[in-house]
Amino acid sequence: MLKEAIYCHRGVSGLTEYAKEHFVKHPSLTLEALIVLQEQKEYKLMLELGNEAMNTINENQSIRGEIALKTAFAEHQVGNVKQKWLLWNEAFRSKPNEVNYLRLFLNADVAQTYGLQSANNMKNIFDNTTKKNLQFLSGKFEKVKRSCTNTENSLGWSDRYIGTGVKLFLLYWLNDK
Numbered sequence: 653m654l655k656e657a658i659y660c661h662r663g664v665s666g667l668t669e670y671a672k673e674h675f676v677k678h679p680s681l682t683l684e685a686l687i688v689l690q691e692q693k694e695y696k697l698m699l700e701l702g703n704e705a706m707n708t709i710n711e712n713q714s715i716r717g718e719i720a721l722k723t724a725f726a727e728h729q730v731g732n733v734k735q736k737w738l739l740w741n742e743a744f745r746s747k748p749n750e751v752n753y754l755r756l757f758l759n760a761d762v763a764q765t766y767g768l769q770s771a772n773n774m775k776n777i778f779d780n781t782t783k784k785n786l787q788f789l790s791g792k793f794e795k796v797k798r799s800c801t802n803t804e805n806s807l808g809w810s811d812r813y814i815g816t817g818v819k820l821f822l823l824y825w826l827n828d829k
Contacts, residue, residue: 671701682719695729712746744756
């Protein structure tokens with residue numbers, strides 16, 4: 653409701669101005685302002701607001717990750733590819749999830765520049781199932797297979813990853829033919 657009140661009373665410029673003044677207290681308002689600016693294709697204003705918010709909002713807040721992605725979109729629109737990659741990495745740091753992790757591997761340059769740095773952070777962030785999914789999707793098939801198999805067990809699988817792991821390996825082998 654705060655966004656609607658400010659937007660109706662002061663327009664886009666008022667919403668952007670208020671968001672800048674209250675990054676820390678109302679970070680969600682910054683995200684809302686970025687969405688409005690994106691709808692109006694005001695990419696330069698998005699960059700100004702988003703980059704300032706990225707420097708102000710605590711990196712442990714997950715909403716900072718969403719702000720990073722919106723700002724990365726604006727960077728893409730104006731052709732700043734390397735800044736977009738940096739913001740993708742910041743999105744992962746603030747909101748570590750599978751999608752933000754995999755985004756770092758969309759092309760070889762991004763993976764080389766930021767992927768390895770974030771992969772090192774993965775150990776303490778994700779549960780075992782998510783780690784194995786990301787390892788599998790990153791092409792580390794043998795590592796996943798070794799970590800899941802245990803020849804002392806009758807079935808050969810040593811943890812709860814069997815449900816997901818078997819499906820992924822079947823798809824992998826099916827695609828191989």
